[in-house]
Amino acid sequence: MDYLKEIRWSPYVVGAAIGVLSWLSFLISRKPLACSTTFAKASGMVEKMIRGEIVDSKPYYQKEKLVIDWQWMLVTGIVFGSLFSALLSSDFHFQLVPALWASRFGTGAVKRILASLLGGVFLGFGARWADGCTSGHGISGTMQLALSSWISAACFFIGGIVTAKILFGF
Amino acid sequence: MSAQIMSRAWSSRTSQLIQGFLFGLVFGFLLQKGGVTKYDVIAGQLLLRDFTVVKIMLTAVLVGMTGVYTMKWLGWVELYPKSGSLGMNVIGGLIFGAGFAILGYCPGTIAGAVGNGYMDALLGGVAGIMLGAGIFAALYPWLNEGVLKWGFYGKATLPEIFKTGERKVVLIVAVVIIVILAVLEVARL
Numbered sequence: 001m002d003y004l005k006e007i008r009w010s011p012y013v014v015g016a017a018i019g020v021l022s023w024l025s026f027l028i029s030r031k032p033l034a035c036s037t038t039f040a041k042a043s044g045m046v047e048k049m050i051r052g053e054i055v056d057s058k059p060y061y062q063k064e065k066l067v068i069d070w071q072w073m074l075v076t077g078i079v080f081g082s083l084f085s086a087l088l089s090s091d092f093h094f095q096l097v098p099a100l101w102a103s104r105f106g107t108g109a110v111k112r113i114l115a116s117l118l119g120g121v122f123l124g125f126g127a128r129w130a131d132g133c134t135s136g137h138g139i140s141g142t143m144q145l146a147l148s149s150w151i152s153a154a155c156f157f158i159g160g161i162v163t164a165k166i167l168f169g170f
Numbered sequence: 171m172s173a174q175i176m177s178r179a180w181s182s183r184t185s186q187l188i189q190g191f192l193f194g195l196v197f198g199f200l201l202q203k204g205g206v207t208k209y210d211v212i213a214g215q216l217l218l219r220d221f222t223v224v225k226i227m228l229t230a231v232l233v234g235m236t237g238v239y240t241m242k243w244l245g246w247v248e249l250y251p252k253s254g255s256l257g258m259n260v261i262g263g264l265i266f267g268a269g270f271a272i273l274g275y276c277p278g279t280i281a282g283a284v285g286n287g288y289m290d291a292l293l294g295g296v297a298g299i300m301l302g303a304g305i306f307a308a309l310y311p312w313l314n315e316g317v318l319k320w321g322f323y324g325k326a327t328l329p330e331i332f333k334t335g336e337r338k339v340v341l342i343v344a345v346v347i348i349v350i351l352a353v354l355e356v357a358r359l
Contacts (some may be wrong), residue, residue: 015204017200022235040300070189077195095289126263148259164217
């Protein structure tokens with residue numbers, strides 16, 4: 001039980017456990033672990049609350065129906081799983097500005113939130129453009145040896161490393 | 171009779187939703203224990219200072235691939251490779267990467283970041299991702315007629331592309347991953 005209270009586990013233990021979790025999700029739910037489609041559905045659901053049923057008829061939401069599904073619940077579960085882990089190890093705390101960000105851009109909360117919003121727009125837009133994210137392509141797709149996923153995962157890191165180096169200075 | 175069918179459909183849907191939630195609970199628990207719900211760890215990876223993200227991903231792929239392909243060979247599971255094209259995966263991947271660096275979370279780890287109490291994730295990131303996905307949905311009919319079709323290769327997998335047996339490709343990828351992880355350890359990264 002003490003192991004569950006540790007703040008950090010070895011990345012190899014965590015990675016191997018995620019690998020085993022993938023076996024089970026293929027075997028039991030017949031689905032790969034993936035997250036980003038849920039944000040598109042959530043976005044469409046919010047738009048539907050504002051604009052009404054017409055949103056269902058958008059071609060993208062014909063393809064990705066605006067209903068709560070397995071993956072939607074997976075993403076919800078992640079929030080609570082992480083909360084549980086953080087509480088067990090007393091690693092839960094409210095934080096607005098991460099330390100590494102503050103070391104480069106200062107401790108201003110508004111600046112960080114606006115940057116997060118902008119970064120989120122790129123992330124959400126890019127995830128839908130590439131049809132997957134770090135979990136759907138980066139872990140689940142590469143393990144299936146899908147060409148689309150290996151190319152996407154490489155580009156996630158190329159784009160990410162170049163942008164991070166520009167932001168933080170080489 | 172139709173009530174019975176409906177109740178069965180309802181229960182299978184409920185079961186799917188419960189399964190999704192339980193997988194999410196474990197996934198979120200592991201992401202938090204791995205440290206990848208934290209901006210500093212993800213930004214540290216993209217700055218090439220902290221290799222936690224790469225170690226977790228490569229180990230997950232190594233273990234996952236070995237098991238999933240073994241189960242496929244035994245006829246226990248089907249695979250679901252995603253369809254893609256250069257227009258989709260290269261351009262979308264690079265845009266995603268830029269967002270990954272600015273935000274410092276990805277769509278899965280941001281849910282974990284919210285659970286960890288990180289308010290920049292909740293107040294900025296989640297709204298941003300939904301907005302970005304919504305913009306894509308609005309542009310989808312137009313993008314889908316053009317750029318998303320460039321260099322189309324569909325659901326091709328590495329064994330198909332290299333016209334090599336699956337067992338051989340799984341073995342080669344496993345060896346490559348182990349070598350990369352060993353190099354990271356030797357280099358103390």
